[in-house]
Amino acid sequence: MFVVRKIRLGRLPELDPLAREAGRIYSEAVIRFWRVVRRQDVWLLEKDLLRMLTNGSPKVLHSQSAQAAIQMFSAALRTWRVRRKADPAARPPKQRKKFCKVLWKGQALRLVDGCLRLPLKQGLRPLLLPWRFDLPKQVEIGWTGREYELRATYEVPVAEKEDGLIASADLGEVHPVVIGTDDFHLIINGRLLRAKRRYREKIKAKFSERIDRKKRGGVKRKKLVAAKQRKLRRIDDQIRDIEQKVTEAAITALHRRGARTLVIGDVRDLRVGYDCGKVQNQRMHQAPMGRIRNYLSYKAERRGWTVEEPQEESYTSQECPNCAHRHRPAGRRFKCPSCGFEAQRDVVGQVNILRKYRGEFGLPAPHVIGGMASPAGLRWKPHLRCSPAKPTEEAGRSA
Ligand SMILES: [Zn+2]
Structure with a gap:
């Protein structure tokens, strides 16, 4: 790879x-x-x-x-x-x-x-x-449109495939990712990412307004455009850094728990024909699900996981994993009106993607599920890694 x-x-x-x-x-x-x-x-x-x-x-x-x-x-x-x-x-x-x-x-x-x-x-x-x-392995120097960029290509070893648990990931807008297995759920906190993205839009709007007031072709206008680009690039870098690090941390945590297969819910069609008003539309379009999906897949593949085709995810947020009754949950809690099963709504989505992948969707669970393990949160911290530790470092740390 x-x-x-x-x-x-x-x-x-x-x-x-x-x-x-x-x-x-x-x-x-x-x-x-x-x-x-x-x-x-x-x-x-x-x-x-x-x-x-x-x-x-x-x-x-x-x-x-x-x-x-x-x-x-x-x-x-x-x-x-x-x-x-x-x-x-x-x-x-x-x-x-x-x-x-x-x-x-x-x-x-x-x-x-x-x-x-x-x-x-x-x-x-x-x-x-x-x-x-x-x-x-290879280096290229190209022009980005405003400066030179060096791209260094590395071949990274891909770990040997092994059998293990299946993990599923539900990509969403409130929480960028809920990822987990049957009994371990990780919610990646999206507040910081959302704030950054909102701030990005604000900067765009603020600068555009100022730029519009300047004369076309003028020096002041040029300077403002350059300043806008600089600011935006900085925020984009921060956003990517957060996305890389939280996805890496999520895959690492699941790898340690024995997950070796990843199923991701398919949200590719969600945005087509999606119109829920100006505010909600903007939130939706800024949600970078494609990129997060890519990060999750390649980070999992690199560790030798099998990454399955995107799993179609209709009704996964509505079905009760215990009795298969469907209802539209209100708020962040999922509470089944039929059997009383209760869990966090996003975790239900994640577990249902897993059930769908295994062909259990639409059928009541064979044993009564009392509840679900409460999800662990994952927040971005600046010192989180963005690529897996080398085997030597790993050994050093656990020793
Ligand atoms: Zn139920």
Whole structure:
């Protein structure tokens, strides 16, 4: 499994010539390829295109990075050839690029004195970036639209699959996630996330209003737009940090309790045709369920869990897990009018997703369930981990 670490580099001007040369090489591949198609009706192979790189080219890039620019074009070509089968309107990669991302592959990368060494053409001084992480498998430097960004790819080991308990997750708006097994339930507290998201909207509104009052094309307007972007980016970073850390903590807790399979309720269609007024709509659309679902799945997979297809979740908030009677619960408590079973409403949803997955939904429980274990809460703390501990650290901690 691969994970990517992104690092913002700012507008380093020394990277411009690299991106420009990668763009030039990419464009040359585009021109050469389509010229041969036009004149000889032949499709050049990647190795034919790579032959373009002879003495004197590249001028600044490492030979591998130059090759990577051409490989990027052939990859775009392949993608298009696959896509056009389904979509005749798919456009072929004919666009030249003034700048292009620059790629370094494993063998070329090295760690030297706390720096990541990115080699350039022989004879030129390599780039050195302060680096406090492991050696990545691949590094690319691209432009985000306002600055350079480094993306380091790592291959992380995936744990061996084993048998264990099944956990289910119910994604929602009040609580971003309720996750658990039959007798252990974890509610991820959503108050902080909600506050951050609301604050984000506030900033957007406040800035937009001020920006609208400034003249188009003016310096003041530009400055305000930049300030708005900066603020929003900061909040987005905070939101992602919270989401990463709480999902990691949730999966870790369940892993320790023996869960090895994850079933997530399917909320993908929930937002389609959903109109509950301005306020509720905004709350709903800001709920980042897709991202949280992704985080949960990949974190579980990384530990060797089986992640099942999303489980359709209609009526899961309404059915009594004890007697299968359905009613619409009012408030946060679920109280069955038929048998008196009582539990927290979100936990009922989570348990019902589990029951649905096992095919027990719609049937009364074989034994009377007295109640459910009261859920544990999970709150974000800044020092929570965002990736699993290495086995050595884990051993150190438990010792
Ligand atoms: Zn009941």
